[in-house]
Amino acid sequence: MKQDVLTFDGFVSNVQYTACLAEKLPEYDFCDFDINKARPCGKIIVPDGSVAYSKWVSPKRTRSYPFARLYDILNAPKRITVIPVLKDEGIDGDLDRIQFSTISWMNLFDIYIVLAYYESAVRNSRAGQSKRNKISKQSFSPDFVERQILDILKYKNSALHWNFNLLETSFVDIYRKALDSYQVISRQTGIKMHDRKAQEKYLEKVRANFDDFKNLSLSGSKNASIREAAVVHHNEHLSDGSKVRLNIRNYLGGVYYLTADEVIKEGDRYVIQESKNSTKGSLPSLDDIKDGLFKIALFSNIDALLLEGQKVDFTVRLKLTGKDIYGTLFMPCSSCELDRFITENRLNERRAKVIRGLYDECLYNKRIQIHIAPNQ
Template structure:
């Protein structure tokens, strides 16, 4: 178990992708891509959307990464407070520290709710399940409009989003919306008492909500620690829990894929693997990079021994690579590596961006062949 602290945050992003731009007055928020630019009241925002409050669903970190450090007036991410997929599906709740992490990245959070859905007919054995849930467009558009004239930090905005009054108001919207969805679709959802229990924890005080959500995060960390995902490669060190505290009072519960000790230095390794492609997917790599943003900014790391010196590594493995390379590296070595492995133009562009990003932020990337 590792404990760490972050006091300051800095990161030089180099891997950039073009984001489409839309006029929000002519577009429903649900019809936008999961990451894009929008214009509203003569301002340009970069926005991303979470499909669930749970951070492990559908790569929300990758989408946040793509909007991070762009030329927009503000960076905004939209997170549902609660997502009920029906009695035969999951039910997920917002965690305090998801918003705290966004505050650390200076990203404005709009905590929203789903107001409509469709029956999920893909599995005849799970009839009480819904899909294609859609956000309340008017609510989000109003929040975006308020942000155009908002001149304080993302931290201040996000703390206001997390105020008891605002959260309980959204709880009411969530309950009413899901009752309507259940009635219209004739689908049984989870017991509404679950929402009431969540509301009770919100209504006490901020510390109650923090404790409640952190217990859920710790439970998820324990499950992740015991589980080897199919896409993960064979480890080279010990899978290790890490709890990170920031100056905002946020605690982040992660599991590091591999931790190696060599010459009294701990190597914190975030691993991504591909069985069929030369590189892991872009979303996988970006998910890893967002975690490296945190690890890169750790001011203190300690274990049972005490404070430790450490290095940060992103390990990208593939069964189809013919050779290995460490980034940052020289242009000549990169060209030889890409030629030997038949990189296409997109893969070359990714490699060059990763080389520059690792160089600017003083971390290392390993690209390795494994069998």
């Protein structure tokens, strides 16, 4: 099913946000830290302080909730995220590589990128996969990750400067390390990988003109946003809104193409809304909620939003729908309304804690609204 699509242009200069649902981060001494053994996010302790980290299992943003992990480190003063430059699952599996729009997200949130590669894997032996050309249990090169973390700890400039310098000086070399590593993995496992020649052609374009990396990535990101904006997903309980594309620029002139689940016009104001739904529980999973919050954290920091060249008033909202919810709750609201909703829905302690955290999210951050409703 297709739906009308509205396209907005926006500008973001700085992102400030307080993540009220962020979990306590496990701590690791740097001398004992191993990226492959560590939890998806945490805190690395060094002699003169600490740095929060998260790690991605794929450079593709739609896999395994990387934004939920990033949300958990937003409150830390210094943050890094470990992203594989390339992930090849074998010729019968997926092939993903990092996109420039991902770097744009990290730049805006002042998150330093550790660009990593996988150095080991095994043949995929899961049921139904054992006869296919696929690998699994991929592990990063831990020494390579550790060296970059050490460099970041000494680095005095912003994450934006680090990330751009990393891409311009090291992207091609790290990408080639990944390709070399996959050749070794292929020989060790007997699994055929994706064609290296096609990857080398891509690298040659990047080497000849680094802007090609941006242009190829942005073109793919833009096309993906158009496709996503045109489709209504079955699990999105959208009501009277339109799908929305957001073409966002930063102060360096960079542009990235995003989508939100819908935009609703309420009087003279537009509401940019992310929607999360649960068909089994009263609330979506906590990872789902954090994924939505990370996205609206950026949307809420848009300095100016334009529709057809005209500046418009706007707010952002996370809509959560679930099974067996009684009534609706719009936040920000009074504490009495919040308590009444929790009591009437007989929410357990865990779910009540999440809703109280969302209540605080609205209080501490500008433009944030939360809407909880039944999914029928």
